[in-house]
Amino acid sequence: MGSWEGQKRSDIESNFPDDHRKFWNTPHLYTPRNEGESFSQLQDRIIPAIKEIVSKHRGGNILIVTHAIALKVIMAYFRGDPLEKLWTPPSIQPTALNKVEIIDNVYNIELYGDVSHYQTVRKAVCAIAYQGNKFILVHKVLNTFEDDSGVWDFPKGGIEDEDLSLEDAVKRELMEETGTDKYVIKQKLPNKISFNFNEDVRKRTGYESQETSIFLVEFVGNQSDLKPCGKEIDEIILIESESLLNKLTHKETAAYIQKHCSSIFIDKSRTEE
Helix, strand or coil: CHHHCCCCHHHHHHHCHHHHHHHHHCHHHCCCCCCCCCHHHHHHHHHHHHHHHHHHCCCCCCCCCCCHHHHHHHHHHHHCCCHHHCCCCCCCCCCCEEEEEEECCEEEEEEEEECCCCCCEEEEEEEEEEECCEEEEEEEEECCCCCEEEEEECCEEECCCCCCCHHHHHHHHHHHHHCCCCEEEEEEEEEEEEEECCHHHHHHHCCCEEEEEEEEEEECCCHHHCCCCCCCEEEEEEEEHHHHHHHCCCHHHHHHHHHHCHHHHHHHHHHHC
């Protein structure tokens, strides 16, 4: 990580926007200017050591403990993935387990990013962001696994280790998904959105369910400030409140709005009058 070591991701993104974008979106093209290693250099350093360890302990069990990025590089090697797919989910959480069985130089991935031993509920945040009587929705063309998605939703996402609070998490998600920090958090709503994952997601993430904390956030910028970021989102709109429920893709989100937020819409419409 070079000079990035110990810094918050939000600070790195702000101070090194181009490098940060390449680091996450095109890792195979990332060339550090911060005294760190490129992913190619990291791969060239780690993989020969892994091969040597495997060669010395054929027929035995090997335990390797290392950092998340090193593990992503190691698992990419065993999976046969190129570096451009380095960040393909799952992400490597702290103490996540990865298990590879090697028989006759054939690699069988038995566990990858498994966290079932310590956590079953994925924590997330959602921003109901508004300006006047309009609300911000983002069009997500890819989901967490980079599968085709095509859903309209509020800015939302999982809480990360670097987030010092739920408020920090929602601010980060807004910046990552809409390209601006021109928001004022008005309140954290008392109720959460909770749902269970299907079998496929449970296997891929280790999470049984998700619990999303909801924040009411005022957008204080201009519409020109809203810019889709990365490859996950391709469009951002400000939509009138009367059209909001029909535009939302996820039924549980629309149901939450109807049940818990009707008074907010009423108060806001009175303010507009």
